[in-house]
Amino acid sequence: MRELEISNQDLSDLADDALSLARSYWTSLEDRPTYPSTSAKQTTELFSRPWPEDGRGRDVFQDFNLITEHVRPSTGRFFGYVVGSGEPVGALGELLAAVLNQNVTSWRSAPAATSIERAVIGWLAQAVGCARFTGSLCGGGSTANLMALAMAREAKLPANETGARPGVIYASEQVHMSIPKAVALLGIGRKNLRLIPVDEQLRMRTDALEAAIAEDRKSGNTPIAIVATVGAVATGAIDPLMDIEEIARREALWLHVDGAYGGLAALAVPEKFQGLALADSLSLDAHKWLYQPLDCGCLLYRDQSIAHAAFSHSGDYVKIFSQDPEEAFAFFEESIELSRRFRALKLWMSLQYHGRRAFRDAIARDLHHAQMLAEMISSHAEMELLAPVPLSAVCFRHRSKDNQAILRRVIARGRVYLSNATINGQFALRACFVNHRTTTDDVRAIVSEVIAAADELNR
Numbered sequence: 041m042r043e044l045e046i047s048n049q050d051l052s053d054l055a056d057d058a059l060s061l062a063r064s065y066w067t068s069l070e071d072r073p074t075y076p077s078t079s080a081k082q083t084t085e086l087f088s089r090p091w092p093e094d095g096r097g098r099d100v101f102q103d104f105n106l107i108t109e110h111v112r113p114s115t116g117r118f119f120g121y122v123v124g125s126g127e128p129v130g131a132l133g134e135l136l137a138a139v140l141n142q143n144v145t146s147w148r149s150a151p152a153a154t155s156i157e158r159a160v161i162g163w164l165a166q167a168v169g170c171a172r173f174t175g176s177l178c179g180g181g182s183t184a185n186l187m188a189l190a191m192a193r194e195a196k197l198p199a200n201e202t203g204a205r206p207g208v209i210y211a212s213e214q215v216h217m218s219i220p221k222a223v224a225l226l227g228i229g230r231k232n233l234r235l236i237p238v239d240e241q242l243r244m245r246t247d248a249l250e251a252a253i254a255e256d257r258k259s260g261n262t263p264i265a266i267v268a269t270v271g272a273v274a275t276g277a278i279d280p281l282m283d284i285e286e287i288a289r290r291e292a293l294w295l296h297v298d299g300a301y302g303g304l305a306a307l308a309v310p311e312k313f314q315g316l317a318l319a320d321s322l323s324l325d326a327h328k329w330l331y332q333p334l335d336c337g338c339l340l341y342r343d344q345s346i347a348h349a350a351f352s353h354s355g356d357y358v359k360i361f362s363q364d365p366e367e368a369f370a371f372f373e374e375s376i377e378l379s380r381r382f383r384a385l386k387l388w389m390s391l392q393y394h395g396r397r398a399f400r401d402a403i404a405r406d407l408h409h410a411q412m413l414a415e416m417i418s419s420h421a422e423m424e425l426l427a428p429v430p431l432s433a434v435c436f437r438h439r440s441k442d443n444q445a446i447l448r449r450v451i452a453r454g455r456v457y458l459s460n461a462t463i464n465g466q467f468a469l470r471a472c473f474v475n476h477r478t479t480t481d482d483v484r485a486i487v488s489e490v491i492a493a494a495d496e497l498n499r
């Protein structure tokens with residue numbers, strides 16, 4: 041047998057092993073702690089080993105069970121950050137995508153995969169009320185935001201040929217860190233990102249936005265784009281899109297909407313997202329609120345020619361000669377990536393397996409869980425809400441105890457996992473619901489675990 045070749049029998053045994061490991065992991069999920077009792081010392085000792093000269097064979101798959109003891113499991117009681125729950129049909133789609141090993145650079149390189157990604161992009165665009173948008177999948181919201189601002193820059197202050205000139209970008213103080221990162225990487229410079237103050241609901245103040253733009257124009261600066269956020273990472277705050285859009289049009293600025301956390305909730309509550317279709321570009325994260333396994337970001341945009349202006353730089357060896365527009369289609373002319381994996385297959389499998397209604401209902405249930413928690417906290421004598429709850433992130437605190445110490449205790453107890461945020465300078469405990477496995481009992485456990493952790497601090 042040649043190097044790296046595996047017999048059909050061995051392959052079949054390995055595939056059985058892999059699927060049986062996946063099956064037993066999925067069925068054991070709810071019995072696992074929300075966070076493993078492990079340390080960096082332990083994981084380093086266990087997993088930093090030399091690459092063996094001779095292959096270990098089938099035995100290596102048994103490492104999976106050891107690994108599962110030291111990972112953060114996707115249980116229904118994980119409420120930290122904005123972490124989707126890894127829907128299993130999507131995970132099986134990932135496996136099959138890797139089996140097919142398509143390089144989704146273009147239709148010529150990956151015919152079915154390209155048409156499937158374009159179809160799935162259409163579903164996502166339609167789901168959020170942006171049916172006329174096109175776009176592509178990418179690694180996550182950060183990459184989508186970077187690509188969107190590259191398009192904004194090319195549309196308003198072209199830089200690809202001559203190099204970047206300073207332009208100004210506006211976003212709320214609550215903006216995700218991926219925006220300052222993108223501004224820095226694009227050579228716009230972080231000092232040219234204006235962080236606009238927010239109102240009491242933590243939404244961008246449009247009066248302050250207008251004033252900042254006017255001030256920049258007076259000083260001879262060149263405004264190029266506004267980033268509105270629908271679902272700020274800490275609190276879920278939704279910037280006032282219709283008003284921001286009006287300012288963007290009046291000022292001839294690019295309007296990018298960062299919907300990495302919240303955008304897909306438009307499937308369930310479109311009334312909260314009016315104006316999305318007026319954006320020039322929109323980031324979404326299917327690995328967040330569409331429950332897909334990582335990674336699965338998405339950038340949608342209205343004008344394909346601007347994506348071409350920003351990203352098309354074809355070398356001769358990839359030039360496509362076809363009269364048929366679909367066969368000539370190339371993602372690399374609209375995206376940062378050339379080699380791209382077949383991310384769309386998990387969406388194709390998972391979204392059709394369950395159907396649109398199931399996803400809409402799961403998002404609605406997450407929204408309900410957040411309201412339920414907010415009500416439990418508001419009516420609890422020892423706790424208080426620290427921010428409004430427009431979507432599914434709930435920020436709160438214990439009134440009289442050290443909340444940082446509570447958070448450490450809650451995580452150590454292993455029954456629920458919370459993360460934290462800073463709201464108006466105050467340390468907040470934070471629970472975020474983007475999880476199809478969460479039950480109402482899991483939501484109740486948040487309150488009882490915080491109180492139990494607070495009581496432990498007295499001892």
Ligand SMILES: Cc1ncc(COP(=O)(O)O)c(C=O)c1O
Binds near residue numbers: 179185271273300
């Ligand atoms: C509002 C917002 N934008 C962007 C991102 C970045 O997304 P990703 O982690 O997929 O890069 C996040 C992540 O939580 C987010 O909440």
